[in-house]
Amino acid sequence: MTVVGGTDAGTTVREDGVPRVAGIGELELESGFRLPGVRIAYETWGTLAPDGSNAVLVEHALTGDTHVATGRARPGAPEAERRAAQSGGWWEGLVGPGAAIDTDRWFVVCTNILGGCYGSTGPATPAPPEVDPQGRPWGSRFPLVTVRDCVHAEAALADALGIDAWRLVIGGSMGGARALEWAVTYPDRVRACAVVAACAQSSAEQLAWGQAQKLAIRQDPHFRGGDYYDGPPPVTGLGLARRIAHITYRSADELHHRFGRSPQADEQVIDTHADGRGRYQVESYLDHQASKLAGRFDANSYLAVNETLMSHDVARGRGTLEEALSVTSCEWLVAAVDSDRLYLPHESDVLAAALPGDVRRHTLTSPSGHDGFLIETPQLGKLLVETVLREH
Amino acid sequence: MTVVGGTDAGTTVREDGVPRVAGIGELELESGFRLPGVRIAYETWGTLAPDGSNAVLVEHALTGDTHVATGRARPGAPEAERRAAQSGGWWEGLVGPGAAIDTDRWFVVCTNILGGCYGSTGPATPAPPEVDPQGRPWGSRFPLVTVRDCVHAEAALADALGIDAWRLVIGGSMGGARALEWAVTYPDRVRACAVVAACAQSSAEQLAWGQAQKLAIRQDPHFRGGDYYDGPPPVTGLGLARRIAHITYRSADELHHRFGRSPQADEQVIDTHADGRGRYQVESYLDHQASKLAGRFDANSYLAVNETLMSHDVARGRGTLEEALSVTSCEWLVAAVDSDRLYLPHESDVLAAALPGDVRRHTLTSPSGHDGFLIETPQLGKLLVETVLREH
Numbered sequence: 001m002t003v004v005g006g007t008d009a010g011t012t013v014r015e016d017g018v019p020r021v022a023g024i025g026e027l028e029l030e031s032g033f034r035l036p037g038v039r040i041a042y043e044t045w046g047t048l049a050p051d052g053s054n055a056v057l058v059e060h061a062l063t064g065d066t067h068v069a070t071g072r073a074r075p076g077a078p079e080a081e082r083r084a085a086q087s088g089g090w091w092e093g094l095v096g097p098g099a100a101i102d103t104d105r106w107f108v109v110c111t112n113i114l115g116g117c118y119g120s121t122g123p124a125t126p127a128p129p130e131v132d133p134q135g136r137p138w139g140s141r142f143p144l145v146t147v148r149d150c151v152h153a154e155a156a157l158a159d160a161l162g163i164d165a166w167r168l169v170i171g172g173s174m175g176g177a178r179a180l181e182w183a184v185t186y187p188d189r190v191r192a193c194a195v196v197a198a199c200a201q202s203s204a205e206q207l208a209w210g211q212a213q214k215l216a217i218r219q220d221p222h223f224r225g226g227d228y229y230d231g232p233p234p235v236t237g238l239g240l241a242r243r244i245a246h247i248t249y250r251s252a253d254e255l256h257h258r259f260g261r262s263p264q265a266d267e268q269v270i271d272t273h274a275d276g277r278g279r280y281q282v283e284s285y286l287d288h289q290a291s292k293l294a295g296r297f298d299a300n301s302y303l304a305v306n307e308t309l310m311s312h313d314v315a316r317g318r319g320t321l322e323e324a325l326s327v328t329s330c331e332w333l334v335a336a337v338d339s340d341r342l343y344l345p346h347e348s349d350v351l352a353a354a355l356p357g358d359v360r361r362h363t364l365t366s367p368s369g370h371d372g373f374l375i376e377t378p379q380l381g382k383l384l385v386e387t388v389l390r391e392h
Numbered sequence: 393m394t395v396v397g398g399t400d401a402g403t404t405v406r407e408d409g410v411p412r413v414a415g416i417g418e419l420e421l422e423s424g425f426r427l428p429g430v431r432i433a434y435e436t437w438g439t440l441a442p443d444g445s446n447a448v449l450v451e452h453a454l455t456g457d458t459h460v461a462t463g464r465a466r467p468g469a470p471e472a473e474r475r476a477a478q479s480g481g482w483w484e485g486l487v488g489p490g491a492a493i494d495t496d497r498w499f500v501v502c503t504n505i506l507g508g509c510y511g512s513t514g515p516a517t518p519a520p521p522e523v524d525p526q527g528r529p530w531g532s533r534f535p536l537v538t539v540r541d542c543v544h545a546e547a548a549l550a551d552a553l554g555i556d557a558w559r560l561v562i563g564g565s566m567g568g569a570r571a572l573e574w575a576v577t578y579p580d581r582v583r584a585c586a587v588v589a590a591c592a593q594s595s596a597e598q599l600a601w602g603q604a605q606k607l608a609i610r611q612d613p614h615f616r617g618g619d620y621y622d623g624p625p626p627v628t629g630l631g632l633a634r635r636i637a638h639i640t641y642r643s644a645d646e647l648h649h650r651f652g653r654s655p656q657a658d659e660q661v662i663d664t665h666a667d668g669r670g671r672y673q674v675e676s677y678l679d680h681q682a683s684k685l686a687g688r689f690d691a692n693s694y695l696a697v698n699e700t701l702m703s704h705d706v707a708r709g710r711g712t713l714e715e716a717l718s719v720t721s722c723e724w725l726v727a728a729v730d731s732d733r734l735y736l737p738h739e740s741d742v743l744a745a746a747l748p749g750d751v752r753r754h755t756l757t758s759p760s761g762h763d764g765f766l767i768e769t770p771q772l773g774k775l776l777v778e779t780v781l782r783e784h
Contacts, residue, residue, distance in 0.1 A: 033664040144666045204647035204674040208639045211675045214666075215632050221613045226667075240607050244636060247600045252736065255596035261705060270708075272425040274536045274606075274699040275618070282596040283603045307666040313653060316662075341733075344644065 016045040016103060017071015017085045021119050024156035033143040037128045040157045041112040041119025042066055045095060046103035048162065055163040056101055057154070058110040059171030059178040060090065061374075062245070062305050063297050065118035066110045069095040069103075093377045100381030100389065106167065113178070114153045115145045115304035123300030124229065140226030142304060146311040147174075151181045158189070168388055170194035170333075172373035173343065174305070177202075177312040180351070184314050187327045192388035194333040196364075196380065197340055197373035199347035200321055200354065201313040206342065209248055210310040213241035217299050226300050238299040239290030241306075246289045248342040251369035255282055321354045328356060333387045335362040335380065337372035362387075408437040408495060409463015409477045413511050416548035425535040429520045432549045433504040433511025434458055437487060438495035440554065447555040448493055449546070450502040451563030451570040452482065453766075454637070454697050455689050457510035458502045461487040461495075485769045492773030492781065498559065505570070506545045507537045507696035515692030516621065532618030534696060538703040539566075539573045546570075547578055560780055562586035562725075564765035565735065566697070569594075569704040572743070576706050579719045584780035586725035588756070588772065589732055589765035591739035592713055592746065593705040598734065601640055602702040605633035609691050618692050630691040631682030633698075638681045643731040643761035647674055713746045720748060725779045727754040727772065729764035754779075 020042055027038045043066040048055060058068050069089035073082040095101045095108055112120040123142035126135040158166070169190050171179040176198025183193040202210070220237025222228055247255075259282040263269045267278020279287070318324035332355055336348035345363065352361040364379050366372025373380070412434055419430045435458040440447060450460050461481035465474040487493040487500055504512040515534035518527040550558070561582050563571040568590025575585040594602070612629025614620055639647075651674040655661045659670020671679070710716035724747055728740035737755065744753040756771050758764025765772070 029664075031662055031664045140667065141665075143664050144662065144669060146662060201653055203644065204651045204653065204672075205639070205644035207653065207672045207674050208635075208647060208678060211672075211678060212632065212635050212639070215628075215635070216608065216611075219608075219628050219632065220611060236607075236611050240604065240611065243600075243604050243607070247597070247604070252595065252597035252733075255600060259596040261593055261596065261599065270423055270536065270538060270703060272421075272423045272535050273533075274695065275532065277536060280596075280599045280603075280702075282599050286600060286603060303666065310672075311662060341644075 014047055015072060015074040015077070015085070017043050017067060017069060017089065018073050018077070018081060019043055019066060019084065019119055022157050022160050024153060024160065027114075027149065027153055027156070029143055029149045030146045031144060035121070035143060036130065038114065038121045038153060039119070039125075040114065040121075040153055042157060043068070043071065043110050045069065045071060045108040046106055048107040052163050052165075053167060054105065054107050055158075055161075055166050056106045056108045057158075057166045057169040057179075057182070058091065058095065058101070058108060059169065059175035060110060060113065061171070061173035061175050062309060063293060063302065064090055064175065065116075066112050068108065068110045069093075069099075090374060091377060094381050100384045101170075109161065109163075111154050111157060113174075113305055113308065114150045115142070115301060115308060117298040117301035122298070123226065123304055124298045137229045139229060139300060142226075142300065144311070145304060145308050147177050147181045147308055148185060148316075150178055150308060151185050154178075154182070155186055155189070165189045165191055168192040168194060170196070170384075171198070172196035173198055173370065174309045174312075177309065177314075180314050181312075183328045183330050184318070184324055187329055190328075190330045192331040192333070193328075194335070194384065194388055195348075195351065196333075196335045197337050197343045197370055199343055200325075200351045201315060202310055203347065207310055209244060209342070210306050212244050213306055214303060216240040216244060217303055220299075223299065226303070228299075234299045235294040238294045238297065238302055241302060242290045242293040243286045246286060249370045251339040251341060251367060253339065254367050254369060257367075259285060321350075325355050331388045332359045333362065333383060334359055335364055335383055337364045337366050337368075337370060337376070339366055339368065339372060340370045342370045406439055407464060407466040407469070407477070409435050409459055409461060409481065410465055410469070410473060411435055411458060411476065411511055414549055414552050416545060416552065419506075419541065419545055419548070421535055421541045422538045423536060427513070427535060428522065430506065430513045430545060431511070431517075432506065432513075432545055434549060435460070435463065435502050437461065437463055437500040438498055440499040444555050444557075445559060446498050447550075447553075447558050448498045448500045449550075449558045449561045449571075449574070450483065450487065450493070450500060451561065451567035452502060452505065453563070453565035453567050454701060455685060455694065456482055456567065457508075458504050460500065460502045461485075461491075482766060483769060486773050492776045493562075501553065501555070503546050503549060505566075505697055505700070506542045507534070507693060507700060509690040509693035514690065515618065515696055516690045529621045531621060531692060534618075534692065536703070537696060537700050539569050539700055540577060540708075542570055542700060543573045543577050546574070547581070550581070557581040557583055560584040560586065562588070562776075563590070564588040565590055565762065566701045566704075569701065569706075572706050573704075575720045575722055576710070576716055579721055582720075582722045584723040584725070585720075586727070586776065586780055587740075587743065588725075588727045589729050589735045589762055591735055592717075592743045593707060594702055595739065599702055601636060601734070602698050604636050605698055606695060608632035608636060609695055612691075615691065618695070620691070626691045627686040630686045630689065630694055633694060634682045634685040635678045638678060640734040641762045643733060643759060645731065646759050646761060649759075651677060713742075717747050723780045724751045725754065725775060726751055727756055727775055729756045729758050729760075729762060729768070731758055731760065731764060732762045734762045
């Protein structure tokens with residue numbers, strides 16, 4: 001492993017939530033494609049025990065990053081690094097000193113997914129000289145990466161970090177897909193697995209929405225087949241993809257109660273022409289979600305992780321779902337959000353029923369739909385300490 | 393009224409399901425915009441009683457047309473007219489001789505919505521000389537039309553046809569919105585009203601999906617602000633809008649059982665690059681839905697009717713929903729599809745509860761989601777003859 005940024009985990013002064021990047025070399029993908037010079041970005045919290053027994057892997061969702069929770073840079077670190085470490089994370093409250101995933105006890109690792117745009121190799125990464133002598137970004141040449149490929153990349157990182165087995169692998173949504181794939185691909189390296197608001201195989205419904213999001217980006221004239229890095233990025237298409245996704249991430253009930261049919265401020269929604277009319281609040285809300293995402297995410301990476309999620313099928317090439325899961329021997333937490341319309345609680349039931357042993361499906365109660373897995377951290381924390389993280 | 397096509401309803405040889413067009417002159421819209429030279433396309437089945445008491449208005453859904461059911465052209469009609477009349481309709485089985493809406497008894501009228509592309513004035517219609525001396529299509533100049541505006545246009549058509557009051561106004565989805573708006577805007581002209589898979593006010597959820605569909609079309613480079621009639625039409629954007637809509641029209645369960653994760657034929661879904669990979673069956677199915685719609689519908693009309701549906705609020709300017717509905721005195725059939733995820737049964741409950749008197753919400757049982765209102769015609773027919781069309 002080549003550590004490119006930050007310092008090693010073994011440093012005496014502990015630092016948490018600071019971005020690092022590790023080189024893991026060439027990765028052969030499920031498709032047979034050989035991806036050279038792969039780098040995986042990650043952050044860590046806490047200290048790895050000498051016997052390596054206290055490592056927890058947190059897997060982010062579709063457009064997530066490595067910053068799960070507030071951290072702290074080492075004294076003397078550059079101001080930017082200190083500020084980044086101190087900023088709140090996407091599972092704030094679930095991970096930290098004294099939290100359910102207690103960083104005074106566990107060594108927590110969060111990786112950026114292969115194909116993402118938060119430090120790991122992705123479509124915006126300059127291609128190596130053997131692919132592009134001019135070092136232009138991979139762009140349209142970036143390969144299709146499956147969930148299984150991502151897990152193989154993370155296993156190489158675990159090797160490099162000296163982690164033989166994870167005490168827990170946990171993720172929500174696409175992070176849950178990765179967690180599940182870990183437990184099946186490397187059953188000897190996962191002691192416990194928490195699959196939250198995720199399923200065993202991306203469903204027809206999820207594939208359908210995935211296709212719509214893909215097409216939204218691809219039809220943006222700025223997309224130019226994926227090789228747009230020398231011009232304006234396809235933010236319009238990316239924004240539409242995000243709107244579509246975001247609706248599926250929330251609940252109709254929540255949209256109704258938050259926005260109803262109200263116009264935004266004093267905008268006039270009934271006007272002579274649709275083009276110039278004012279917006280409904282829910283439109284303004286989705287505009288905001290679209291521009292937030294378009295400002296922080298690369299469209300090609302969105303397509304890449306969208307494809308990865310569409311590829312999700314823990315049973316591919318492994319027989320029936322029951323047969324595929326039969327190799328696992330870890331403890332399980334399977335939890336669904338009751339108002340989730342994208343990852344239906346029923347699909348978590350299917351997963352729980354297919355797992356070896358007697359695995360119960362737990363519920364996060366939330367009005368927020370799928371995004372409840374990010375929001376209902378107190379409930380999730382309680383479930384964790386009562387199940388896979390309970391004292392033995 | 394100017395009857396532009398076909399023959400008058402009073403012809404001795406009865407003809408059913410033959411397209412006609414009536415000119416209703418200028419229409420002042422809710423926004424204040426004055427739309428000149430409005431024409432409304434329609435078809436009829438059966439014979440209007442001398443006292444005009446047996447007229448039934450059928451309102452189509454978003455991209456529907458006037459051909460509700462098989463008809464018959466008059467002897468000697470051109471071959472194309474005969475074939476069109478004899479083709480099956482979108483509510484085949486519900487309307488016809490001996491059917492629940494028995495055309496031997498009722499005089500059935502179905503109008504094409506204002507703004508549509510099946511004969512009524514819409515964005516593709518040449519603008520009149522005072523708007524465009526060259527007679528180019530309305531295009532981007534076509535105004536925003538509300539559900540209420542559509543009903544006003546249809547009232548002018550009813551006047552022209554000599555129909556003072558409808559024995560029944562019935563519609564599903566957006567047709568249900570129009571039916572409801574009829575009963576409230578013209579309470580003296582509606583004896584019974586059937587609102588199927590529709591609600592009192594387009595919800596935040598429906599607005600959200602409406603926005604996504606709008607943006608899908610508008611970002612197609614061929615759209616050119618709506619003035620594309622001298623070039624290739626924005627079929628890619630229209631196709632994406634249809635895909636988004638179609639997913640919301642069906643149920644996740646149905647997609648799961650019909651398609652699951654199966655690849656289309658022997659296509660290879662895991663490939664080295666996403667761009668060239670094979671399709672999942674559900675993708676191929678949505679491709680088919682997209683190209684079917686793009687082949688038969690004008691993108692500007694799609695935007696127009698989409699805006700019309702977003703405008704739907706039977707209580708706009710009329711106080712609370714209860715107050716708005718209090719002017720009605722007709723009989724009601726309010727029915728929802730149990731698996732509908734776009735027009736939730738709960739919204740039909742809200743409507744039924746707000747109607748004067750004791751109105752029950754009925755249920756169509758269907759695995760197909762919202763589209764169940766088009767599919768479950770035997771159930772709907774039975775409901776009709778047991779409620780609003782029962783013998784007195």
